[in-house]
Amino acid sequence: MDKIVINSDRAPEPVGAYPHARRVGDLLFLSGVGPRERGTKVIPGVTLGEDGTILDHDITEQTLSVFRNIRYIIEDAGSRWENIVDVQVYLTDMKNDFPVFNKLYAEHFAGVDACRTTIEIGALPTPIAVELKVIATI
Secondary structure, three states: OOEEEEOOOOOOOOOOOOOOEEEEOOEEEEOOEOOOOOOOOOOOOEEEOOOOOEEEEOHHHHHHHHHHHHHHHHHHOOOOHHHEEEEEEEEOOHHHHHHHHHHHHHHHOOOOOOEEEEEEOOOOOOOOOEEEEEEEEO
């Protein structure tokens, strides 16, 4: 079975040693995708202190940026948003961010009917509040 590495020219550069996605047969496995923007260290919806600590975050802006980055990767791999079959969501503040995230998810994933797991974690590798890991078909 062919294993094809996918790297999007539109999605943000990975922060570690991994590709944006890997295609195995008719499945596309995305690495964790955050809200960063390609070619910059700017993170939409994040206010950092002088020491780099997170002072505040806007979960709406971050979530929409994550969705946009996922769309870039999926489309550049030859798939479509509607082909998403599984989503793992990582939030750093479930209590405050889940209601907003869930509303945005319902709007953007209407009709997709992907399976989903949402987990609260203590931190992510960069100062972000949300990251998604996605599996799609091609």
